[in-house]
Amino acid sequence: MNTRTPHSHQTYPAMAAFRSCLAAYAHASERIVRRFGLTPQHYSLLVVLGAQTNGTVTVGEVAQALNIAHHGAVGLTQRAQQAGLIERIRDSHSRRRVLLHLTATGQQRLQDITQAHMNELHEQRAGLHHALHHWIKVLDENATEPA
Numbered sequence: 079m080n081t082r083t084p085h086s087h088q089t090y091p092a093m094a095a096f097r098s099c100l101a102a103y104a105h106a107s108e109r110i111v112r113r114f115g116l117t118p119q120h121y122s123l124l125v126v127l128g129a130q131t132n133g134t135v136t137v138g139e140v141a142q143a144l145n146i147a148h149h150g151a152v153g154l155t156q157r158a159q160q161a162g163l164i165e166r167i168r169d170s171h172s173r174r175r176v177l178l179h180l181t182a183t184g185q186q187r188l189q190d191i192t193q194a195h196m197n198e199l200h201e202q203r204a205g206l207h208h209a210l211h212h213w214i215k216v217l218d219e220n221a222t223e224p225a
Contacts, residue, residue, distance in 0.1 A: 089216050096213040099206050103199070110194045114187060119144075120158055124188040127164065127180050134177045136169075163187060 111121040126143045127135055135143075141151035155178055158164045163184035169175035180188065199206070 085220060088212075089220065092209075092212040092216040095209040099202065099209040103202060103206070106198045106202070107195060110198060111191055114191050114194070116161075116163075116187065116191070119154055120161070120163065121188075121191055123154055123158055124163060124180065124184055124191075127178060127184070128188045128192075134179045137166075137176050137178065140178065158184070 107121075108118050111118050116124075122144055123140060126140055127133075137151050137155055138148060140146075140155060141148045144151065144154075146154070155164060155166055155176070159166050162181055164178050165181055167177045167179070169177050
């Protein structure tokens with residue numbers, strides 16, 4: 079027997095609006111990234127590297143940040159290196175570790191694509207704000223203690 083409390087009449091519309099905004103952003107993001115000649119995966123890699131305060135990241139950290147297998151991160155970083163977006167350097171302290179950092183080309187692409195994303199988000203801001211606010215309200219109203 080199902081003993082769960084039914085969701086309020088606001089749950090599904092809020093969830094649908096939020097998911098619709100996420101999908102719209104994802105589609106716009108892919109379009110923007112491809113317009114700059116990159117794949118969404120390459121852009122995600124550039125964002126991970128750009129977010130690092132020390133300027134370097136390991137392949138393992140990329141795999142974790144992007145939620146992909148280590149061998150997938152190796153392939154992604156090799157392709158990004160071939161495209162001139164990043165440099166892969168063996169760690170002088172541990173030859174098994176590969177450190178990654180953006181090249182000037184990678185940094186410029188990251189800046190350009192991020193600005194295009196910011197412009198797109200500015201256009202979607204009102205819808206995103208409304209959907210997120212509504213979704214948070216529903217989540218707060220339906221919060222339960224973990225089992």
